[in-house]
Amino acid sequence: MNTEDHIKKWLNDELTPAEKEAFEQDEDFALYQAIVGGAKKFKASDFSEPKSFEDFKSAYEAQHSAGKTSNWRSRILRIAGMVVIAIGIYYGVFYKTVAHIETLASEQTTIELPDQSEVTLNAGSVILYDKKDWEDNRRLTLSGEAYFKVAKGKTFDVITSQATVTVVGTEFNVKQRENYFEVQCFEGIVRVTSRAGKTKELLAGDTYRLLDDVYTWGKTTFVEPQWTQNRSTFKAVPFEAVIAEMERQYDIKIIVDNVNTERLFTGGFMHDDIEKALLSVTEPMDLTFKINGSNDVVIHGNKK
Secondary structure, three states: OOHHHHHHHHHOOOOOHHHHHHHHOOOOHHHHHHHHHHHOOOOHHHOOOOOOHHHHHHHHHHHHHHOOOOHHHHHHHHHHHHHHHHHHHHHHHHOOOEEEEEOOOOOOEEEEOOOOOEEEEOOOOEEEEEOOOOOOOEEEEEEEEEEEEOOOOOOEEEEOOOEEEEEOOOEEEEEEEOOEEEEEEEEOEEEEEEOOOOEEEEEOOEEEEEEOOEEEEEEOOOOOOHHHHOEEEEEEEEHHHHHHHHHHHHOOOEEEEOOOOOOEEEEEEEOOOHHHHHHHHHHHHOOEEEEOOOOOEEEEOOOO
């Protein structure tokens, strides 16, 4: 039995006692243990659907056959190949039923979940859910922003780093960004449970916001999130959050010069014209901007 087969059987706990004893005597066994031990600590969101074992095996063999320079180089290539194989097998076994949907900068996408619930992801967002277990546990993890139209049925949970949103059947928007969390309820009732264990219920038109661990209530008159209509809106949020959203929607890099990014901003910008968008956010703040040839943007403050 070759080393790849040993690794595969070891990860699946299929080695006989004699094979296991022999495998544990391998000079690289400690490395394999460290690889899998570390892999188990990774979040599923760090991985897409894994390649097959044969794909990893082929990649390893290509690396190994190319290492003809010296003994130490050959050994490093062999170990590197085993790292890829071990992680590939581990996630092939334990995460093969996890669906991973991700949007890039300036991209939106709508997907249908197994129960016909609908999710629209804003730019720079990720959701993960277990396809196999969905009928019993309607639960997904969100990083970013998404608009949900939930089919009636069992409890539906949206888990983020700041809080968990729970509904049965409704329409709502969840926004999770660094130091910022917001839920807008457009239909039905939404329950939000923060990391600290505090629970709040939102009715249609209610907005719940958590900014730097301080929560506030608000109202919305919209019937759906404005970003689904290619417009980002803000109400008393730090200007740095506006900049980050513009970078996400236009796939650009914004540099600030003499700008207080902690100032609160209320307003919005469209997603279809970068110059108009920049005017929309700089003029109310008495700022100016310049678009460089590389599509980078510099926002300047008032230097008086």
